[in-house]
Amino acid sequence: MGGGEKMRGGEKMYSTSTPMPTHQLSDSNRGIMGNHNDNNARNLRVYQTWKGSNIFCFGGRLVFGPDVRSLFLTIFLIMIPVILFCAFVSQRLINDFQHQLGYYVVVICVILTANVIILLFLTSARDPGIIPRNLHPPEDEGSSISVDWPGSQVAGPSLPPTKDVMVNGMVVKVKYCQTCLLYRPPRCSHCSICNNCVERFDHHCPWVGQCIGKRNYRFFFMFVSSTTMLCLYVLAFCWVNIRKIMDTYHCNMWTAFLKSPVSGILILYTFICAWFVGGLTAFHLYLIFTNQVAIFSSPLSLCCSKSFTPHYAACKLFYFFADNI
Numbered sequence: 001m002g003g004g005e006k007m008r009g010g011e012k013m014y015s016t017s018t019p020m021p022t023h024q025l026s027d028s029n030r031g032i033m034g035n036h037n038d039n040n041a042r043n044l045r046v047y048q049t050w051k052g053s054n055i056f057c058f059g060g061r062l063v064f065g066p067d068v069r070s071l072f073l074t075i076f077l078i079m080i081p082v083i084l085f086c087a088f089v090s091q092r093l094i095n096d097f098q099h100q101l102g103y104y105v106v107v108i109c110v111i112l113t114a115n116v117i118i119l120l121f122l123t124s125a126r127d128p129g130i131i132p133r134n135l136h137p138p139e140d141e142g143s144s145i146s147v148d149w150p151g152s153q154v155a156g157p158s159l160p161p162t163k164d165v166m167v168n169g170m171v172v173k174v175k176y177c178q179t180c181l182l183y184r185p186p187r188c189s190h191c192s193i194c195n196n197c198v199e200r201f202d203h204h205c206p207w208v209g210q211c212i213g214k215r216n217y218r219f220f221f222m223f224v225s226s227t228t229m230l231c232l233y234v235l236a237f238c239w240v241n242i243r244k245i246m247d248t249y250h251c252n253m254w255t256a257f258l259k260s261p262v263s264g265i266l267i268l269y270t271f272i273c274a275w276f277v278g279g280l281t282a283f284h285l286y287l288i289f290t291n292q293v294a295i296f297s298s299p300l301s302l303c304c305s306k307s308f309t310p311h312y313a314a315c316k317l318f319y320f321f322a323d324n325i
């Protein structure tokens, strides 16, 4: 599981200023939380006392979001068209292409699909950059800013809701998270679904059932760009198949579609999917080059224009239908 706040060297300034007592300290390397002062203490791993909504597997080595079941839907939506392509479309390509080139078409399709599934798993099963909660509120360091503090009676009268910290010589205002009892680093947000603060939080993606943040953003980007490639690959060879039917039977396009309806269905399906994932790939390329994140304020908020891409619209639709089922 991700390192304790003391282990994230660059962000020490955001954690509590006093050293955490030994019996509260989590060892990020071994993931052991032990009460060394108690002779009868049981050593519990961090994930066993986790207060967020994550689901852990294999002794805490795999970290999923609470909606990990949606992963099966995503895998289904990837695998079914690939199976249809290999079963119904590729046969003609294998027969028509010379020098067994048709087999390479199938093999490359299978490799692309395996790559997409692995990247999906790496995105979904990793710590997205969760900042472990503090057990106690940090002590007030007499920070320079203290404005309205509506929760002061609850969370501690001395803690300001924001404070100023220096980052690369610039003053940055950081907010206090009353759930995680810590000052969030810049670009960190609290995911209401996972109930954790996540570094460089981008969004919570229901299609992968996980937050997208500092530690899995690269895999998420590779996942959507690889899925775009897979969609375009299947789309292109379905068109090739239709063209070959037209040439073989000297018929028009609609007759060719009737002769291979699976090709027609896959062309439509991959065109729509390529629009969703390709739009997201282009959007994240834009974000990477402009050094931004694509956070949207709440799952159903429609929507700041920056994050209104087909993928984010699909995420919101997912939440909408999930909430109404």
Ligand SMILES: [Zn+2]
Pocket (backbone or CB within 6 Å): 177, 178, 179, 180, 181, 189, 190, 191, 195, 196, 197
């Ligand atoms: Zn938080």
Ligand SMILES: [Zn+2]
Pocket (backbone or CB within 6 Å): 065, 191, 192, 193, 194, 195, 203, 204, 210, 211, 212
């Ligand atoms: Zn989340």
